[in-house]
Amino acid sequence: MTDHKLPGHPHFAYRGNDLFAEDLMVSELASLHGTPLFVYSKAAMLSALAAYQRGFAGRDVQICYAMKANSSLGVLQVFAGAGCGFDIVSGGELERVLAAGGQANKIIFSGVGKTRAEMRQALAAGIGCFNVESEAELDVLSGVAAAMNLRAPVSIRVNPNVDPKTHPYISTGLKGNKFGVAHEDALRIYQHAAALPGLQVAGIDCHIGSQITETTPYLDAMDRVLDLVASIESAGIELEHIDFGGGLGINYNGDTPPEADVLWRQLLAKLDARGYGSKKLMIEPGRSLVGNAGICLTEVLYLKPGEQKNFCIIDAAMNDLPRPAMYQAFHAIVPAVAGGPAPATTYDVVGPVCESGDWIGRDRPLAVNAGDVLAVLSAGAYCMSMASNYNTRGRAAEVLVDGSQAHLIRRREDAQDQMRHEQLVAE
Numbered sequence: 001m002t003d004h005k006l007p008g009h010p011h012f013a014y015r016g017n018d019l020f021a022e023d024l025m026v027s028e029l030a031s032l033h034g035t036p037l038f039v040y041s042k043a044a045m046l047s048a049l050a051a052y053q054r055g056f057a058g059r060d061v062q063i064c065y066a067m068k069a070n071s072s073l074g075v076l077q078v079f080a081g082a083g084c085g086f087d088i089v090s091g092g093e094l095e096r097v098l099a100a101g102g103q104a105n106k107i108i109f110s111g112v113g114k115t116r117a118e119m120r121q122a123l124a125a126g127i128g129c130f131n132v133e134s135e136a137e138l139d140v141l142s143g144v145a146a147a148m149n150l151r152a153p154v155s156i157r158v159n160p161n162v163d164p165k166t167h168p169y170i171s172t173g174l175k176g177n178k179f180g181v182a183h184e185d186a187l188r189i190y191q192h193a194a195a196l197p198g199l200q201v202a203g204i205d206c207h208i209g210s211q212i213t214e215t216t217p218y219l220d221a222m223d224r225v226l227d228l229v230a231s232i233e234s235a236g237i238e239l240e241h242i243d244f245g246g247g248l249g250i251n252y253n254g255d256t257p258p259e260a261d262v263l264w265r266q267l268l269a270k271l272d273a274r275g276y277g278s279k280k281l282m283i284e285p286g287r288s289l290v291g292n293a294g295i296c297l298t299e300v301l302y303l304k305p306g307e308q309k310n311f312c313i314i315d316a317a318m319n320d321l322p323r324p325a326m327y328q329a330f331h332a333i334v335p336a337v338a339g340g341p342a343p344a345t346t347y348d349v350v351g352p353v354c355e356s357g358d359w360i361g362r363d364r365p366l367a368v369n370a371g372d373v374l375a376v377l378s379a380g381a382y383c384m385s386m387a388s389n390y391n392t393r394g395r396a397a398e399v400l401v402d403g404s405q406a407h408l409i410r411r412r413e414d415a416q417d418q419m420r421h422e423q424l425v426a427e
């Protein structure tokens, strides 16, 4: 009996007919904890991180996990324990990092709409850097920091105007996007920042998009950013670090993104060739650290044959797995126990939510019966962190697998949890 690995999921494999997460049978996890259930592999997270660490061996680099991809405390704890910093986009995320044992000085704060209260909170915590996205934000941050007798360390997010060739909703480095400042305005805005009393210019950053599967957009963005570094530094403003953002894609459906170490060997060669090899580097990977480290287990509730379509109705829905509804995204769906009824039937796999957009997979050949458990793959990133309570569905439970140990890192939410902040109008 040989292991049959799932593409892109090195720590999830069939042993015989049974799908395993590391050394645990996922069908047993489903019966123990119920469904829908997110199952994460700690080894898969650490091996994804190790690919970056290999690529950066011998360099001065800070890897900041972009935690919006998956912000569950047990997941953050894995990365904090491995020495990662964090890229946050809200005050809530800051509290999560600190609760999970992350170090404040390794936190960078991104996002186009930071509030004054969030700025104060982050300054009081002593975060490493604010990645500022507009000139107006610079002025406000300077005022907030000066009122606290502090200088806020800042980097300005520049928009390199390169096409990452990904879905328009996750492309962020083009001129028409809301993110960052335009390349041609960057030098002037740096001069403005350097003159503000509450700021300390620390670096420069960019982030061109997500689920990028080609190397060229990264090389082009690096060239554009290094052009700016040259002009900013010749204007007498020193930049301590360069932050190249995140965005590296994963294999959802035969996608072939470069391995993190291979990508970074090419990028570092360019950095060296242009004479910036000794600068401190930062990166902000999210999806590529967690996406294929997680699956979502779900039970088949009903099979509903139809004239035009057969439906496979499962107990996970768009509130648990929002990516298909949001971006027409593809998640592979496989049985927890292989060898169901032959031949397979083609199904649209849909959830119980009252929306036609509530589908998880379309036209999937599946050999299933009601009561079977399915695994929705590549569910570690942008699933639980985007989950909602729509239809008053409690959010799923989450389990972190470490070898033959399963740790429940989030219990299933019930209706009481959901109503906790509400009250009836007094009569």
Ligand SMILES: *Cc1c(COP(=O)(O)O)cnc(C)c1O
Pocket (backbone or CB within 6 Å): 066, 068, 069, 087, 110, 111, 207, 209, 210, 211, 245, 246, 247, 248, 284, 285, 286, 287, 288
């Ligand atoms: C979302 C985001 C990231 C992470 O993107 P991934 O595609 O998940 O790697 C990094 N930096 C910023 C500023 C982001 O908004």
